[in-house]
Amino acid sequence: MSRFIQLHILTSYPPSNLNRDDTGRPKTAVVGDCTRLRISSQSLKRAWRTSDLFEAEFKGHLGTRTKEMGVEIHKGLAQQGISEKNAREWSRQIIAEFGKPKSDKKTDKNEDLHVEQLVHFSPAEISAIEDLVARLGTTEKAPTADDLKLLRKQHSAVDIAMFGRMLAKTPAYNTEAAVQVAHAITVHKAEVDDDYFSAVDDLNNGEDDRGAAHIGELGFGAGVFYLYLCVNREQLQENLGGDADLTQRALKALITAATKVSPTGKQNSFASRAYAGFVLAEKGDQQPRSLAQAFLKPIKDTDTMGRAIKELLTRRDNFDTVYGPCADSHVHFDVERGTGSLEQVAEFIAA
Template sequence: MSDKRTIIEIHALETAAGNLNRDDTGSPKTMEYGGYTRARVSSQAWKRPTREAFRNLLDPKDLGVRTKRVVEVLSGRILERRPDLDASLAVKLAETVLKDGAGIKLDKPRAKKNAETDDALQQSKYLLFMGNRQYDRLADIVVDNLDQEDPVKAIKSKKKTIKQIVSNDHAVDVLLFGRMVADDTDLNVDATAQVAHAISVQAVDSESDFFTAVDDVKQDSDEEGDAGAAMIGQVEFNAATYYRYANVDADRLNDAIGDAAATAKAVAVFVQAFLTSMPQGKINTFAQGTLPDLVVINVRDTQAVNLVGAFERPVEPDYIQHATEALVRREQEFDAAYGITPLHTWVVRVGDDTAAADELAERTSMREMLSEVESFVAERLGDRLPEQE
């Protein structure tokens, strides 16, 4: 195996106004950085819309399902193959596969208040992230053993095969974001992508939006003594230019997928999904569907480098212009000081305020960048396929 590394970095500056990611009090999340309060969007809040964007970019078979309702999902796959099978038997066999075969701990969910019956299916004790292909393969094992004298016993005898299917999960999103199973570390999958919390490049104070909700019928009544207000309230929000950062270790991803072309496609899809996705918090109120003003993609063979230190001192208006200049200066200084100049850099930008990024690379479009990133990664990984080692 070559010791060359292929790490793809994503740096982006994006402006949004709203309450993208709120804390337990309903306020936009913040953090102290450089002695100033910054707007913050947690990595988890951006990972989910990124993963949801995969649905429009990849074959669903290459993706995973993150749920506690594993028995429901697997029994459903079994019934898709054998619709004539009794549903209760499909559930029993699904439980056998998951509990006795894969070693996943199952438990009855808490009964709903005032429920007349407790017919809820067992669930895993934790959210389990598992690929659609794995569910399909597990369902096939059940169907293949239905004609046995004792299907339950037959399935239990396939424990090694079942464990291997679940352990060797090649779903793209599972490989990118990882899976942790505290009860059985053999089922853990190390994430090949890292996503940082997005923070504002400037100091930010939250605003409060006072609102009223009008009762349409009350408003039309001549007998009422007001304008029809039926409810009042307030919602906190802020406006910020965020520095967003993520990276993908293409080598580790390729180790799991085993195909350079497929790995390169997965990398390009991750880049696209991360850049074009947006957390949905209060989206109907603020419609925060923005896109980055600046995108810098680096491929390094040294190590991943987060450039957030460019904003340790808050930038002043104009935020995009000054943030771009700070980001470019930070990368150039790091490259000169540590000898970590990227193998290749792409710049996608909008407007004159991002012109300083042309010092890093020639300006290109998102479509061209994604195509070239995929080709670059595929070519770089191509000499490291298992059969060529």
């Protein structure tokens, strides 16, 4: 079994604002002394793990990432008739096993029932919490130290197995991510443009005021993005408790999501959904390497996708010439030429 799976993906996005910075404009990066559009790995991973594709494939095998589990616990206890004082106190005791609760000062927003950092709960842990809440409703006694042993090191949460989790309070229950995802960048120089728009009031007959009811401005950009993923297959299978079948399903779902699922940012405004135009998949035990260097010099060509594919494969071949084969085997599909298929790549990485 090859330890590492590497995926090199080229996707062309039309005008879009898939991943915004703190000012609401598309994220960028300076690469090769020029500005590129960028989609963060966090944005990509969230789009994949919350997609309908993952939900359909891994029902019962997906975690929940939240600060508000304490609110749900409190609600469950209250519904069983536990007093407000006990429900709040016991909820804080339970969530304290996963992270540091916020100030114990009660607020209208129940902030005292939140943990300070996002916690990724596995289905097994959520089930253990639900069982404990039901038991407390029956006994009406405070949870014991044994009751509060809710963390699970072994679980079958595919998203946690892929992308990891960190619990600052209890590092023994951390999960090392088996999938590394780079920030996607355009293979060419790109500018952020501004869309100046106005909206008209439907009930304004124009007799007294012909002006717009709303005026706004929205940043956007377009381009061909290069995305690199590295999967440690051994780590993924270990994270999934040695389940080889679930590991294969996870790998197939990952390549499908990475090639078909777009981040949700401003989709209603731009409908910028896109499928990957080219994917190169590699397997082997060799030290992984990105092929981002292929685009250090920005592409200037009317056939941007075709040129990007050529530069990517040339860089792969040059690495092999200098270092020796950087993978044992590889396969690709190319939408431009109508060769290969997603199914073929998925079977290749899962085999």
